[in-house]
Amino acid sequence: MARTRIDILLVERGLAPTRQKAQAMLLAGAVLVDDRPVDKPGTLVSSEAAVRVRGNPIPYVSRGGLKLEHALDRFGIDPTGLRVLDAGISTGGFADCLLQRGAAHIYGVDVGKAQVAWEIRQNPAVTLFEGTNVREFDVARLGDPVDLVVADLSFISLTLVLPVLHAALRPDGIALPMVKPQFEVGREHIGRKGVVRDETLRLAAVDKVVRASLECGFAHLGTTPSPVPGPEGNIEYFLHLRRAATSASPAVGGERGEPTCPRRTSS
Template identity: 35%
Template sequence: MRLDQYLVEKGLAKSRTWAKQLILEGKICTNGYILSKPSLEIKGVLLESLEQNLTLIPKRFISRAGQKLWHYLEKYPIDCYNKVILDVGSSTGGFAQVLLEKGAMRVICVDVGKDQLDPSLKTHPQIELHERCDIRYFKTSTMHDLLTCDVSFISLHLLLKTLLPLSRRYLLLFKPQFEVGRFVKRNKRGVVMDFNATRQCLENFIKEAQGYGLKVMRIEESGLKGKEGNVEFFIDLQR
């Protein structure tokens, strides 16, 4: 049985069209994993998992980034309650929204862009916004309880040294499309097709982080792919 049909039969969607929309929006989850293919065959272990732990996510996220972070933290909780968190590459505020929902006392949003943060967050009393600000030139004396990072069009290698003094705990989103270089094979949408290159870049980054004395707490594939279909990874580091 297909996933979309399963949702209809269980009464979670009124039609297969409705079920397909829920699936493509990343709202069907089991044991922390997002099920993103309407045609996914439901049988065996997966069927057992769905019967025991199927989650239909009702909330609307500001962005896909928020969905990615929410699913990661549901599976691997990081204590955000009453914490001061620095969000690098805040963009529309997907990460910031989730961090506030998880109890953050204050979220400092830093982004090189302007007028991107969702209006609901721009006026939020617990948000401190720094627009048109490259994190490499961000000045602060605060030691943040947690640093989250979701950046595009720049490699994490170029930022790691800058991030080190800003926190002791880091949750970074590793995006292969901005790490492997221009000459690695991609499809028409820019999705990296050379998985060996992705693995090598990820390993190199981890070695660099360890060289700075950071402990790798976890490396986990994001439950939701990038917008064009790239497989991305959360890297949890601590010092």
């Protein structure tokens, strides 16, 4: 009997528009195969299996939309009419959430290519800078400073990109970067499957990024844990930051535009 990857089968049967959305549905625990939950996209199942999806758990192209939805609501931020920099756009979950809430334009930066979901990619309100390292992004390419910055980055400490996020914002602009402790605490503190289980270490990672943000000219207005964990179960945190109205950008100082706030290295 033929067997097919469950993420592919979901698309073939019209239960998900794309494999990316199918994978997000699986990771959210919304897929049942023969009435048993399946949460791994690579699981092989019979092509004749009974497959169903519980409810509509993810109204966005990825689970990232659910994460940002929580942060926007928790901090009372309405993106209607705002120009937004999405640092680490990936599939486009954050962008999808912002567009559904009325954002005027999204500028998506990502080191990867061809990852953004089609419905986000073809939206005229989205401009993509693919194959671009956020740390090296020239904010002049945005034209004018943006009103809001969101960030979901992997394999790099947020402390290294804060100068760019700061430089991209208008005075009094808001930043919502997501802290991923596994990329802040150092390898010696990372457990099985890259999960940071010690709450003390997770909170220390958040504090590290908050302190770096203050040094770069942000005001820290709040922190909230994401209700949706990372793929392996890591707990992640959103920071609510505001660029001071009178602060000069630390990301445009120096002869070559190098950041002038304290240099940091990944732990």
